[in-house]
Amino acid sequence: MITTATADELLELLRTINRARPTRLGPDAGDMPVWTFTVLGLLAREGEQRLGQVAAHLDVDPSVASRQVATLEQLGYVTRRPDPADGRAQLLAITPEGLAAREGYLAMRARWVAEALQGWDDAEVAHLVARLKQLVEDLHCAIAAHQRPAGRATARSAS
Amino acid sequence: MITTATADELLELLRTINRARPTRLGPDAGDMPVWTFTVLGLLAREGEQRLGQVAAHLDVDPSVASRQVATLEQLGYVTRRPDPADGRAQLLAITPEGLAAREGYLAMRARWVAEALQGWDDAEVAHLVARLKQLVEDLHCAIAAHQRPAGRATARSAS
DNA sequence: CGTATAGTTGCTGGTAGCAACCAACTGGAG
């Protein structure tokens, strides 16, 4: 059983995290929105993806993914090619430029994470993250259970 | 030293938290934005506050706080009175209605937190939260240090 | 052919910040 005080702390923390997380990166990384690298990271790790897959992975509306990918394409960071298996779909892949940008971002990030978390032990952080991930997942389920019946459902869950 | 993989997990988690946190509450709580109860909670815990204090506590622009408080005042959840010590300032206080609304919210929240975190031990969550708070704080400092010197405006060009 | 699916685009809602503004306090000069 969780006390009110703990719940307070927890939710306050989540709020803080929201505010602390930057949505853009400084000129070190070309002053890009952070989601740039979220998408690039996904494509880098998982390889060619369809837009719908990307949207699902990031848990956003396809329209959002569409716009983000369009931007990345304009920047030359991703390419699209028609999916040979399905003419409606397209396969998105990261370009060498995209990889390079990602490398730069990772390097920069590693630098400041190392600096910020000097006093932290990697294992401890990993443990913390794992636990918290579990916790957030539980919370998320509960929220979904509470909100879904009332009204809206996520668009892509219609299948 | 933090490995890239751990940093990845960590930042991915922060992103997830962002997405998982609802910005509105279901009709159980009057279908209000969550910040309603953030502000009410602050006033309930800390007592009368000036608007600037509220903004500082929540770490938002005064304009944002101003609008939120205006809404709450319209709802009858807070009252303003001129600060006797400074005619420009006003003291915000939560009303009985505000307290009642907060009570309802707390009750509802307690219910679903309890449900969501059934398998969790209060002490463990508290510990987790404390550690995480520290970690996020460290991260936040580092981000601030990296972004501020480049140019004081967060994202928009300050010509 | 009719229906389902992949993706794009237009619109809207909500949030946040800066700039400009007003009002009131503060302190110094006359």
Add this chain to the structure above:
DNA sequence: CTCCAGTTGGTTGCTACCAGCAACTATACG
């Protein structure tokens, strides 16, 4: 003491951004 300049608390207008839904096109599948 009065007046004026500079400062500070707060509000409002504008803008940017993000995210979602709805409507639409085009392709696939039965």
